[in-house]
Amino acid sequence: MDMGVIRRRLALGTALLATSGLLTLVGPGVREASAATPCPGRKVRTLTFSTGYVQVYKKSGYVCAVTRPKTVGARKYMMVSVQARGNQPVPNKGQFKRFAGPVKVHAGNRCVWIKGAVGSGSVSTGWILC
Numbered sequence: 001m002d003m004g005v006i007r008r009r010l011a012l013g014t015a016l017l018a019t020s021g022l023l024t025l026v027g028p029g030v031r032e033a034s035a036a037t038p039c040p041g042r043k044v045r046t047l048t049f050s051t052g053y054v055q056v057y058k059k060s061g062y063v064c065a066v067t068r069p070k071t072v073g074a075r076k077y078m079m080v081s082v083q084a085r086g087n088q089p090v091p092n093k094g095q096f097k098r099f100a101g102p103v104k105v106h107a108g109n110r111c112v113w114i115k116g117a118v119g120s121g122s123v124s125t126g127w128i129l130c
Contacts, residue, residue, distance in 0.1 A: 037055060037066055038066060038102045039055070039066055041062070042058060045129075047114065047123045049116070049118075049121045050121035051119045054123060055068065062104055063082055063107045063129065065103050065116070066101040067079060067080040067100040069098075075096060076096070078093065078096045079091060080102075080114075080115070081115040082104075082112055083113040083114075085107075090103050100118075113127055
């Protein structure tokens with residue numbers, strides 16, 4: 001085979017790979033990735049309140065929670081806290097745009113108490129996931 005033909009085929013293959021990579025970055029997957037949660041595992045609860053919601057996930061004995069506002073915009077006070085029964089609460093609070101957390105604790109088979117807040121609205125569960 002002629003060296004010119006080999007070079008053209010290599011160039012074409014490289015161009016196709018680069019194009020497919022760009023399409024992957026620009027395609028609809030970007031929208032899904034931006035909405036993805038920072039918590040691993042399966043969603044077990046969504047706790048709603050007037051100004052936002054807390055998403056609770058569980059995987060291999062760990063519980064993870066994230067507080068999100070109903071409307072994303074300017075920085076506002078947000079808080080999420082997870083407490084496994086018998087342990088101290090683990091909070092994450094401050095001025096955030098998109099979410100507070102993730103907070104991940106090892107609960108094993110113990111109950112957890114989850115709190116979340118966005119601005120003046122808040123939620124507190126009591127002992128759940130027992």
